[in-house]
Amino acid sequence: MTVFNVRLGAWLGNPGPAGASVYRDSGPRFSAIPLIQEALGLATESRQYVYLSDGGHFENLGLYEMVHRRCRFIVLSDAGFDPNMTFEDLGNAVRKISIDLNVRIDFDALNIPPRKTPPLAGSYVAVAKIFYPEQGAPVGHLLYIKPSYRATEPASVRSYAEANPKFPHEPTTDQMFGESQFEAYRALGEYIMETIDGDANWEYLDIASFMQAVSGYQTRVK
Structure with a gap:
């Protein structure tokens, strides 16, 4: 799902300190970087961009x-x-x-x-x-x-x-x-x-x- 990007969500700037310079952007300037980071298990809350999902793949009610x-x-x-x-x-x-x-x-x-x-x-x-x-x-x-x-x-x-x-x-x-x-x-x-x-x-x-x-x-x- 990560490789083909077939999930219900969006890559957005981290609202924390790590995304201070990009959180106002509509998305990553070069989307391959966060995609590769996630595929390798390197996407964390300390990255510039985070993946915002409705959570349905894990727990649908919040x-x-x-x-x-x-x-x-x-x-x-x-x-x-x-x-x-x-x-x-x-x-x-x-x-x-x-x-x-x-x-x-x-x-x-x-x-x-x-x-x-x-x-x-x-x-x-x-x-x-x-x-x-x-x-x-x-x-x-x-x-x-x-x-x-x-x-x-x-x-x-x-x-x-x-x-x-x-x-x-x-x-x-x-x-x-x-x-x-x-x-x-x-x-x-x-x-x-x-x-x-x-x-x-x-x-x-x-x-x-x-x-x-x-x-x-x-x-x-x-």
Whole structure:
């Protein structure tokens, strides 16, 4: 993949001291140099250019790096293709975090059902506790949001869903959303957030109080 440069990413100037003279450039002036460095295992954070990737080849949700940074409150939206709710991306992230970082993530439940006919009841979210290994480290909290369909959503969402049985798990290879398709996903996301956060008129002072309200929703739908 390195030799043929067939990855989803870009070579950009290092935002650290090593790239002070090039970070404003759109890319390397001579791209063969960083390409050869990577092929030989010499591409590090001390080089002028770094390769910025979406990380999908390693961990598709970005959870690994948030845990690596010891974040206490994490809100994670998983829009990956998962029609059978196997939670492959989530399982991959939790497993790598446990092995590499010695951090345990425990979910209360994963009661997010796949789309069926008729639709199944269940939650849009799951909540977990993050146990960091350092002595005295506070317990972290993870809110995991997963799109699903209940037939209780707004009319615009239900109309699109009835015409498209795979919604909201249409393949991610579809990169050209039409207007109706885009609006259905946007409206579903809005509905999910309005449903899980308690009182629609309440303004949360911080993410901790928001996640506490979501935990209350999760308890009601178990």
